Amino acid sequence: MPELPEVETIAQNLKMGIDTPTLIGQEITKVSTRWPRHIERPSISTFRKKIRNRIIEDVGRRGKYLVLDLDEGTLLIHLRMSGDIRMINEEDVRGRFEHTILHFASGWQLRFSDARKFGRMILVRDPEEIFAKLGPEPLDPEFTVEAFANILSNKKRMIKPLIMDQSFIAGMGNIYTDEALHIAGIHPSRRSDGLTSGQVEALWSGIRMALLAGIQNNGASIDWIYRGGEYQNHFRVYQQPGEPCPVCETPIERIVLGQRGTHYCPSCQREK
DNA sequence: CACGAGACCTGTTCGC
DNA sequence: TGCGAACAGGTCTCGT
Structure with a gap:
């Protein structure tokens, strides 16, 4: 949860x-x-x-x-x-x-x-x-686009597992990473070192937008375990396979990356 | 260093 | 209806 x-x-x-x-x-x-x-x-x-x-x-x-x-x-x-x-x-x-x-x-x-x-x-x-082992707080004012571009510059990894790596950025998990990548229009298996500066900025922004929306909704309550949050009613792609993409209506797909269920729009988030 | 697989745990839901 | 398989918000460790 x-x-x-x-x-x-x-x-x-x-x-x-x-x-x-x-x-x-x-x-x-x-x-x-x-x-x-x-x-x-x-x-x-x-x-x-x-x-x-x-x-x-x-x-x-x-x-x-x-x-x-x-x-x-x-x-x-x-x-x-x-x-x-x-x-x-x-x-x-x-x-x-x-x-x-x-x-x-x-x-x-x-x-x-x-x-x-x-x-x-x-x-x-x-x-x-x-x-000491944790990466920066994504909502901290010091976490600017430049700061994000900077930590990104040393890495050559698949973008989704990288974003979920707590020593890279602290706090991102499976839900908010899928949501952030969709907002940014970036395929989850893209390489971190292959992003354009526009995509880096879109991802930085997507991460913060997804987190802020989550907080605004008191988090997400998916199954029988958690209570309270409403963000599950605003998911764009997470756990929505087959549902129309909220942007272009293309059915959302589910794949497995880094052993985690991964949801994305094959049209908005192109592989290459 | 990057990455995949296996552990750690148990409950619910899905498919036949 | 029953039963095994698949799946679940995370992270650590090991081998390649």
């Missing part, structure tokens, strides 16, 4: 506390889990010890990581494929996929629902340990 817009939405909701209290100021009393591998590091016992009595001071996002600043250290949460996280009152029945729970002194809980169990929590002293 989570790419940049979904994680951003979750972070904002947890911070604002829409129908629940805000996460900010909550004191963690303990963590409970039925799937210990949700705790990637430090070891589960150290994690339990260090997380106890910590206060959450801020909530944010970096790439696809949900970032909880604590009074000592930082808790990073990665939702991977099927993760979802929300504030729930301790009275509420535990859901089928709510494998890991942070308990707060207030009686509220942060529940990590994760059907496929790929998600991870990481407690670090300095989040730079993790963030």
Whole structure:
């Protein structure tokens, strides 16, 4: 479920506390889990010890990581494929996929629902340990067309897998990459070093437009796992094989690239 | 360095 | 109706 817009939405909701209290100021009393591998590091016992009595001071996002600043250290949460996280009152029945729970002194809980169990929590002293491996934030004002052209200039790869590489740009996943490439009119298997400067600019713009539209719609809710977002109602190509292209009516095609389902318009996004 | 395949996991949906 | 195959928002590791 989570790419940049979904994680951003979750972070904002947890911070604002829409129908629940805000996460900010909550004191963690303990963590409970039925799937210990949700705790990637430090070891589960150290994690339990260090997380106890910590206060959450801020909530944010970096790439696809949900970032909880604590009074000592930082808790990073990665939702991977099927993760979802929300504030729930301790009275509420535990859901089928709510494998890991942070308990707060207030009686509220942060529940990590994760059907496929790929998600991870990481407690670090300095989040730079993790963030150093991430590429730039695509919505950051510093991420200009020139900056994009610059990082692109060293690469010679197929464009779609490149855009999804977190060390190249942070936060792009399968949905928003397919959408961005369609907006830009670029075939997903084109080589990154074969783009014209016009295409580079169109792609930079397409990436930002797709992400902003996603955030504006609170992210995308595709299947039974996520709730909330509406962006799935605005997909141009993602998971729309056979449907008419919103631009030219040509049926959308589906291929596999880098082992990921890939959707594009064979007319708007020419191979060569 | 670039790239494909296999792992890690489980649930839902599709095709026969 | 039943049952296996295909597919799913991500990322890591290994071999070529």
